[in-house]
Amino acid sequence: MQKSLHINADKCTGCLQCEMACSYEHYGIFNTAKSRIKVFEFHDTGKKVPYTCTQCSDAWCLQACPVDAITLDLITGAKVVSEDTCVGCKVCTISCPFGTINYVQETGKVQKCDLCGGDPACATACPTQAITYVDADWTGLDKMREWADKLGNQNNAN
Amino acid sequence: MSWAGKLLRVNLSAGTCKSELLNMKWAKEYLGSRGLASKYLVEELDPKVDPLSPENKIIWATGPLTGTMASTGGRYTVVTKGPLTGAIACSNSGGYWGAELKMAGWDMVIFEGKSPKPVYLLIENDKAELIDASELWGKTVWETEPAIKTKHQDPQIRVSCIGRAGENQVLYAAVVNDLHRAAGRSGVGAVMGSKNLKAIAVRGTKGVGNLKDPKAFMAATAAAKAVLSGNAVTGQGLPTYGTQVLMNVINEVGGLPTRNHRDVQFDGAKDISAEAMATPRHSDGKAQLVTNQACFACTIACGRISKIDETHFTVENKPQYFGASGGLEYEAAWALGAANGVNDLEALQYANMLCNEDGFDPITFGATVGAVMELYEMGILKKEQLGIEAPFGSAKALCYFAEITANGTGFGKELGMGSARLTKHYGQPDLSMSVKGQEFPAYDGRVIQGIGLAYATSNRGACHLRGYTIASEVLGIPVKTEPSETAGKPELVKAFQDATAAFDSAGICIFTSFAWTLADVAPQLQAACGDEFTVENLTLIGERIWNMERDFNNRAGFTHKDDKLPKRLMTEAAKTGPGKGSVSGLDKMLPEYYKIRGWDPEGRPSADTLKRLGL
DSSP, rough: EEEEEEOOOGGGOOOHHHHHHHHHHSSSSSSSGSSSSEEETTTTTTEEEEEEEOOOOHHHHHOTTOEEEEEEEEOOOOEEEOOTTTTOOOOOHHHHTOOOOEEEEETTTEOOGGGTTTTTTTHOOTTTTSSSEEGGGGGGGHHHHHIIIIIIIIGGGO | OHHHHHHEETTTTTTEEEEEEEOOHHHHHHOSHHHHHHHHHHHHSSSSSSTTTTOOOOOEEEEEETTTSSTTTOOEEEEEEEHHHHHHHHEESSSHHHHHHHHOOSSEEEEEEESSSSSEEEEEEEEEEEEEOOTTTOOOOHHHHHHHHTTTTTOOOEEEEEEEHHTTTTTOOEEEEEEEEOSSSSSSSHHHHHTTTEEEEEESSSSBBSOOOOOHHHHHHHHHHHHHSHHHHHHHHHHHHGGHHHHHHHTTTOOOTTTTTTTOOOOOGGGGGGGHHHHHHHHTTOEEEEEEEEEEEEEOEEEEEEOOOOOSSGTTOOGEEEEEEEEOOHHHHHHGGGGGTOOHHHHHHHHHHHHHHHHHHHHHHHHHHHHHHHHHHHHHHTTHHHHSOOOOOOOOHHHHHHHHHHHTTTHHHHHHHOHHHHHHTOOOOOGGOTTTTTOOSSSSSSSSSHHHHHHHOOOOOOOOOOTTTEEEEESSSSOOOTTOOTTTHHHHHHHHHHHHHHHHHHHHHGGGGOOHHHHOOOOOOHHHHHHOOHHHHHHHHHHHHHHHHHHHHHHHTTOOGGSSSOEEEHHHHOSSTTTOOOOOOOHHHHHHHHHHHTTTTTOOOHHHHHHHTOO
C-alpha cells in the first residue's frame, strides 16, 4: 500500500520544522535553503502553505530527463533522483508544472522530495499535523469524515 | 558546538566589514545571544558613553540553539546601551531573521561608529557589504523590507530594520523584522537610527550543522517538544488565545494597571481580550483574529494575526491596513488599551499596526499616552498643545498620537521622549509609571508584589521579561505563590531572573519556560554544545549574566536609589479587586534581595560575589 504526503494548510503555523527536518534528513544539517518542502507565507491573508512534490503518476520530470536519472520507487511511489546519474541539465526543473524539482548549486544536481524512503521526516516533525503521510487512495478521508459528521451524524443526533 | 564560531564586526564610520573568530571562552561562560553579546558590549564599551553617540555600539546576536530544530530556536537579541534608560539595553525578537543570520554562518554582528550617510548591511553567507540606503531613508518598516527584496531580486532575504521612529530617534524606537516581530523595548531602534543604519538584510544558505551529537540532539529536542505540546499553557492556551489569554485573568486578580495606574481593574477588559478578538463583529460578521502564527522553529505558535474592521474610523480610505497583520498581543492590547482606558479593540489594532509599521514600542508608547491623558485631565496639558482632546478612554486621541509619534509632528516630538522625560518637563515626574525611565508592562506591582520587585531591579528598566514572576504568582508555575505576599519574593525574583538570562542566551523563547525548566533546556544544549551545560552550570551562567549587566549599570552611574517604584505604587493603595488596599512592599523586599544576590546595601555586587561568578 502506498502513502501520500497530505497537506492541510489551515493547520500550518509557519514554524518551518518541516523544512529543517527535510534538510537534516538529506544533508545532516539544519538548512531551510536545502529543504525540498517549502512553506509559503501570504502576508495579506495570514495563510501559511507548505508545498512540495505530489509524486505525479505520469511525472513530467521523469519523462523529461535525458539520462534517466529520475526513477520510480515501486514501494513508495516516489520519483527519485539518482545523483550519480543526474548531469544537472535542469530540463526537469523546466518541465515540472509545479516547480517542486530544483537545482542545487553545491552539488550541480537537482533535488526533489523522495518521501524519505517511506518515512517522510517533514510529516514526523510537523507539530500541528498540517503535513501527514496517509493512505494514497484515501487522502480525502478526513474531509469525507468531516462532512459525514456534519450531514449524517450531528443533524440526526437526538 | 553549535555556535557558528564567528562574528561580523562592522565599522560604520570607516565603512568596513571584518570577520572575527568568536571568543569561545566567553561563549562557554555566557552562552550566546543576550549573555554573550552583553559580554562583548561591557568589555568594549565605556559605560558612561552617550547612547546616541557614535561611540556607542550595537550588537545583533543569536544563541547556540538559534537556527536549529530546538523548539523556538529562532530568537535573536539586540544589545546596546539604551537611550531611554541609559542602562544596558537588550531586546529580543522572534520571527525568522535570527535563524537566517545563523544559517549565513554568523553568531553575531557588532556595529561601531556612525555612517556618514544612510546605509544598510547586506549579508549573503560569508559576504557582507554596506549599501547606500538613501532611497530607503524615510520609508516605513513595511516599505523597507519589500524594497530590499525587490532590489536584490531575492524574496527569501530576511530583513531586520527600523522605521521612521528609529530614524527620528524616538527614544523607544524598535528594531522590527519580518514586518511584525520586534526587538521592541528600550529604544534599540533609536541607536540604530543614530548610526544611520537602516536595515540588516540577510540571506543564509549554509545552515547550522556543527552539533556535538546530532542523534542525541534530535532525541532531546523531540522530548522537549512533547513537553510543550502536553502542557496546558504552551500546548493549548497560547496557541488558541495567544498572550491575550491574560487580559481577563489579570483583570480578575485586580492587577491590570488602568488609566496610568490610577486603577487596577479595567471595566473594558472584556472588550479588548482574547475572547473579544475571537468574537464576530457586528459590522462585518468577522472576528478580528484570523489565525495564529509561529516564529521560526516554534511549536507553540502564540502569535496573533488579525484583520481590522474595514469600516472603523481609523482606516477610512486606508486600504493599506486591510490586510492580515500582527497583533494584538497582550502587552500591546494592555498598553494601548487599559493603560489609557480605551476599550475600542479596532482602535488598538490600528495603533498596534502603526507601532509595527513605523517601528516603536507599544508598551512605552501606550504608557506615555496614559501619562499624557492624566496630565490632560489635570488641566496641565491642553487641547491646543496636543492637537486633540485627550481624556482617558479616547480612542481618537490614542490613534492620533500613534500617527504623529514616529515623525515627531507637533506634540509627537514630546510623545517620542517617553513618559519619564515628558512628565518631568511638565513638573509631574511622579506620574511616569516607569523604573529607570522605562515604562511598566501590564501587571500592577502593588498588587502582585514579586513583579514589583522584578520591575525595580530589572537591568533594562521596568520589564516583565527579566523575571516573569506572574508565572508563579498568578498562574502557579512552577508553584503557586500568593501575589500579596512579600515573604519569599526576593528568592523567587532572583530564581526567575537567573533562569531567564540562561533561556534568553540559549537562543530560545522565554515562553517555553511555562512548560520547561532548565532541566529541559540542558539536554538540548548538551547535545548541541557540550556536556558542561548542566542545570547547575546554566543557573550559574544566568546569575553571571545578571551580575555582569548590573555591574555595567552601576558603572554607568546607577545606584540602589534607581531600584525604586513610582510614588503611586508605594502610597496610593489599589482601589478595587482582591488586592484592594494594597501598596508595594518594595522596601521590605529590596534589602533582602540585595542580600540574597550577594550585593552590598547599595546594590553593588560584593567582591566575593564577583569572584564566585568569575567576573
